[in-house]
Structures are given as C-alpha cells and as structure tokens.
Amino acid sequence: xxxxxxxxxxxxxxxxxxxxxxxxxxxxxxxxxxxxxxxxxxxxxxxxxxxxxxxxxxxxxxxxxxxxxxxxxxxxxxxxxxxxxxxxxxxxxxxxxxxxxxxxxxxxxxxxxxxxxxxxxxxxxxxxxxxxxxxxxxxxxxxxxxxxxxxxxxxxxxxxxxxxxxxxxxxxxxxx
Numbered sequence: 001x002x003x004x005x006x007x008x009x010x011x012x013x014x015x016x017x018x019x020x021x022x023x024x025x026x027x028x029x030x031x032x033x034x035x036x037x038x039x040x041x042x043x044x045x046x047x048x049x050x051x052x053x054x055x056x057x058x059x060x061x062x063x064x065x066x067x068x069x070x071x072x073x074x075x076x077x078x079x080x081x082x083x084x085x086x087x088x089x090x091x092x093x094x095x096x097x098x099x100x101x102x103x104x105x106x107x108x109x110x111x112x113x114x115x116x117x118x119x120x121x122x123x124x125x126x127x128x129x130x131x132x133x134x135x136x137x138x139x140x141x142x143x144x145x146x147x148x149x150x151x152x153x154x155x156x157x158x159x160x161x162x163x164x165x166x167x168x169x170x171x172x173x174x175x176x
Contacts, residue, residue, distance in 0.1 A: 039094060039101040046171040047094050047101040050144050059170035062138035064130075067162045073154060076164075077113040080152055084111050089172045093147040109148055117156040130155050134165050142169040149173075 039047060046059060084090045091106040116133055118126045133155055142149050149172045153165040 035105045035107065036097075037103045037105070039103055043094070043103070043171050044101055046169075047144060050171075054143075055141060057139045057141060060138050060140070060142065060167060061170055061173055062134055062165060062167045064134050065164040065166065067164055069160050071160075071162060073113070073115070076154065077111075080111050080113060084109055084150065090150045091148075092172055093149065094144045094171065106147070111148065111150065111152060114151075114153045115156070116153060119156050119158050123158075126157050130157060130163050134163075137165050137167050140167070144169065144171060 049056070049059070085108075088105045091109040092103050093106070094101050095104055096102070118129050121129050133153065137151070137153060140151075149169040151167045153167075155163040155165065157163060
C-alpha cells in the first residue's frame with residue numbers, strides 16, 4: 001500500500017509524528033515471540049521516501065567482492081543462506097499499521113544465488129561486462145513490503161575468478 005498525502009500540510013503532519021515516534025531497540029531481544037517490530041526512526045524516514053518515490057534506487061547499496069581460487073558455489077550459497085538465517089534484518093520487510101511503518105521478520109527466507117558466466121566473453125571485455133551487471137543490479141528495485149531486501153549474484157570471470165555482487169536496501173543495511 002502506498003501512502004498518499006493530499007496536501008503539504010498532511011505530509012508535514014506525518015513527518016512530525018514520525019519524528020516523535022518511539023523506535024524499537026536496535027536488536028530485539030531473542031525471547032520475544034513476535035516477528036513484528038516498530039521501525040526505527042531512520043527506517044521510518046527511508047520508508048517514507050520509498051512511499052514518495054518507490055522507483056528510486058538511490059538507497060540501493062551494491063558491493064562487489066572479487067573471489068580468486070577454486071570455489072564450491074553450492075557451499076557459498078549455503079553459507080549465504082546460513083547468514084540470512086542467523087540475521088533477522090536480512091529476512092525483514094516493512095508494512096504500514098495504523099499509519100506507522102512496521103518491520104516484519106520472516107521466519108525463513110531462501111536466498112537464491114543468481115549466476116552469470118562471463119568466461120566466454122573476450123578477456124578484455126569481461127571487466128566492463130561485469131561492471132555493467134553491477135550497475136544493473138544497483139538499479140534494480142527493491143519492494144520494501146514483499147522483499148527480499150538482500151540479493152546476491154555470482155559472476156564467473158574465468159576458471160578460478162569470480163565476483164560476488166551483494167545488493168541490499170539501505171533500510172536494512174547501513175553502509176558504514
């Protein structure tokens with residue numbers, strides 16, 4: 001659901017209320033049974049910006065990691081999924097409840113490691129193709145309500161050379 005603000009006054013009222021909104025602790029205690037939490041103040045701001053411009057990719061974060069040497073791709077995919085299992089924020093989406101954004105933590109999310117093989121591309125052109133894949137991934141939209149807000153792509157550059165592209169939305173991952 002996309003929030004609509006018919007006047008600037010209505011938007012200002014929302015921002016005022018959001019600023020005074022009490023946020024959840026940074027790390028929910030493990031004994032809580034709920035899988036839904038209030039969004040933090042920073043998340044409220046990003047959620048609001050998403051409501052105003054859902055097609056904006058300004059808050060997408062894309063990191064490229066070069067991997068050299070033999071790689072068990074299935075083991076990498078299992079490791080990524082274990083990381084997602086251990087960290088609630090990587091399984092989190094956002095929704096509106098009573099006019100306030102909330103976090104919903106899925107009990108389980110399977111991450112599919114997408115793969116691209118550039119090993120057949122002439123060597124002098126591979127780097128450019130890989131960077132274009134990274135740019136495309138950085139521009140690819142996230143849906144804060146349906147998720148996932150965390151994606152991985154493995155680009156094969158050669159026999160023992162790969163690049164792992166990890167994309168997240170800033171609402172779940174601080175670039176610092």
